[in-house]
Amino acid sequence: MPLESEHFKRNDRLQSCLVADPFHVLEGDRGQHVALIQQALTILGAGLIEANEITREFYGPSTSRAVLKYKGPPRNILNTELRQTKPDAIVGKRTIAWLDQDMKEFEKTPPSQFVCTNLLGEPHDHSKCHPLQVQIHLLTPKNPNRFGKMINIYGTYETDYLGFEDYSCNPLYCDHDGGPLRKLTYKSETGPGLEDNSVSDICMRSSPLYNRKDTQQPNGMNEIDEISRISQTGCRITFAGEEVFVLKLLPIATIIEKVAIQTLKNNTNPSLGYSTSYAWVLIKLG
Template structure:
């Protein structure tokens, strides 16, 4: 039976991996099929993969480490004659990844409410008459936008009005941003004044990471809504910022082709002295 997850099923290299020893994916491999394996490993909580490996689609040391973690207890995925797992993605491993990703793609919406983000496209109850329209002329969706922000300045990096109903202002951290309406640079925000910062499906550069560090007030809340492909990079940014993750949420989204939906990190940033 072929791979059936939305994430894997259209990748010929991964389909070969399922049926052929020669198709096993090993450290040093590079390509789109490696990116998909990395996305699955991070989605299933097997590890944090280094940004350079994600950006280059390379099966490097942290990818191998995550494969080992996935194949270890409680799964204990072993080849013939093995007593301990190896760091190769072979037939059994890709089948196990596919099986768990299918379950992930078909999971029901979260059963519990979040105090920090909207779990629906409609967002927290409010008057949609004040909401902007997207480029298709529809109301912007509010899924994964922050809720219950604090009383201070609220900054939505790369935003297009989707969190305005919660009092967020839209900014960008770099000049020359392609797509979306014109937005002011975060340079215009005073240091240490933003109590809530949102980052929703927006890439962050080194400069952007520095701007988050600069504008954040002590103990600011940072909400990151991303996908599984970019989650490894965001995890590294959170580590460098010294933030503490207080909530992780996976939200299914039927409009996303890979079936992985939103991956959300709600982070409390360090107190500044």
């Protein structure tokens, strides 16, 4: 039976890997078939793969470590014909079959309750969107709380269609492409800012997030402190971007969902393969 997951089934090299030993994937290999394996390992939580291996589509040491972790407990993928007692770092027939089935199950996962996993976002009239964000609403909030103020920190119009307003915690990031300055979250010469405990929904998409005192606020608060100040208990924070920034939010919020989606690297050239984007949904603690 051929590979069946949407992720793998169109790759001839991996289809061959499923049936013939000479097509096993080994450390040192490179190409789109390696990139697909790396993406699957990342999605399935087998560990972090170094960026220089991902960008080069190269099967290097960190990819090997992820393969070993994936093939270990609880799967214990072993070559019984060779009487293996511990996994190796080869992606052969058994391993690609396991990866294919796991990805097939992953693809059955219902869409996120809280994050839009398509470019169109929630249904709305795209003719009213700012030209920068027409039909570019991937990983924006879905079904927001709406019981308080809804803001997009460092946003650029992508959540206007939901009723969010673009704000900045830092005067250095008040510039707003093609429009007025973003409003500051705190009281300043430019406006009244946001009241304590007034925000029910926060979106941050491909945005920086620091916990150093660089907001230049009179009270010296950092961005994490400022998010904590303005958000209500139960405020939903949707963050799309790098995990290193999400970790900085954990002292004030808890993760309730992690979303991984795959998109074509180039819509006009599918042969270039896919990239994986991530979003986290957090709830502000009391």
